[in-house]
Amino acid sequence: MAGPVVRVQNVSKTYYRDETPVPVLEAIDLEVAEGEFVALMGPSGSGKSTLLNLIAGIDRASSGRVEVAGSELSTLSEHALATFRSRHIGFIFQLYNLIPVLTAYENVELPLLLTPLSKSDRGKHVMMALDVVGLADRKDHTPRQLSGGQEQRVAIARAIVTDPTLLLADEPTGDLDKKSEEEVLTLLKRLNTEFKKAIVMVTHDPKAAACAARTVMLEKGTLVGKS
């Protein structure tokens, strides 16, 4: 197996409600190898999304180390974290979170605006990503003109367009019908097997988790099992 792309060591996260500490994650250890597909399962409030946010560098651990693609995230400034995210992370949200005023093409192009690529090079990357998700012909449609499944596929194209080191998906099928759910899961599996993308996916759904090579169970902020 290749070296870990994610290394979480003894990580805890505590939120404060007024002055009362609310522990969400406690002493988590997790490694994700390069090209590995890991599902994070657990009941609501178990800390799955919080752990995903820590790995994505959009939240900071209260203690412990989170190392992704060779960067120890706690040492990075906010600005450096933003650069880290743009280079290494592709994020897929449960509610797609496309920008409603932009077309599918423009939504996918958004992360590329942060790169020094020319307009024509950006165009090539965007069309390639839309082609992978099978929506090249819907490039001029706005999110409102797309179905939920199509929106999520555009969101996946946006996540992969920069060729990130790691794909993070927060319940990517949680808001989809059965057919769309299957399409999205097939697409994620293809990204893992064909494009060798490391994926960490948060899910409630055992069927979705079955697509992953490994499932990690979280309960009340601690890892309780692996399969």
Add this chain to the structure above:
Amino acid sequence: MKFLPLIWRNAVRNRLRTILTLAGIAFLLFVLIFVMTGLSEIQAWEGVAATHRRVVVQHAEGLTAELGIELENFLKGDVISRHAEHVCKFNWFGGYYQDPKNWPPEFAVDPTAMRALFDELKINDEDFKKFSETKTATLVGIRLMQKYNWKVGQRITLIGTFYNANPELDIVGVFTTKDPRQEEQMFFRWDYLDELLQNRKIVSTYWMKARSDEDIPKLKELIDAHTRNSSTPTETITEKEFANQFMQMMGNIKAIVAGIGALVLLIMIMMTANTMAMAARERVTEVAVMRTLGFTAGQILSVIVAESLLVSLIAAAVAIGGSLLVFNIGGFSPSPIYFPVFLVEPPTVLTALGAAIFCGVASSLVPAVRAARRKISDGLRQVV
């Protein structure tokens, strides 16, 4: 530039709100341009006056009182001639043409002195000869000719309001000059006015040209000392001071304009800030998503400020374009009597543009900073 489509789409996301905000800013900028143009028109005479060495002798009590004709002999005598030349009787007539709305600035002057005194006016020699030879002659500025579609050789009648006389004047020539305001004026002969007023020898002011800048204080001293104990004491002032006294008559107009300008700017900022705050609040999740994609807080801030700036600049373009169209091209004046010319000048345009930029930045700064500083995880959790 690559963020422009995103900025534009966000700016027009809620079209009705954007149009209303834009219209509001454009209207307020139009008010600002209007008020500032009024002020610049009032000040324009001061500016022109400062470039000449013309000196005005008026009654010490002000313009409503008249001067004696006998003063002319002293002004044209040896003592004053050493310091000034081209002494000219100068009466503002204050009459209208056909309709009380048509109130061009008309002045009764001495034909011999006026040409040298107002040497910035370009008058054809032949036209001036006719003006000198014909008692009922008038010389008219080119813009005034165009305004009323007058022709050389035409006879026009002015209806007096200040003086009880209705001079019938023959247009003998046209003059041009650099300042469009002066091209809205007309001159006719003082002796003709005097004839219509039954030779009452009414002189409201005497104008002359100082031989040098150093002669001006000397002229003030000599003339006012000469008349101090007479029945018509005088006040001798420069043309610039003469122009300035009209401004004083209107009160502290600069302070009023500054006050209106500040108020306009404040309302603009409050209105745009409200729009931007609403827009930012609606997009909390989107901002969090963009930051997840790798946008820095600074880039988010720039995008939101640029959006507000874009709306303000479009409003500025509408207001500036509209005012240039109405006033400079259309020739509209809010009061042809007080403002024969109402021209939006480049400094006014720049001020309006500056106000729009300031409004755009100032109004969006607080919502933009708040959006950029919000924790990404909080933004993603927000349900709008």
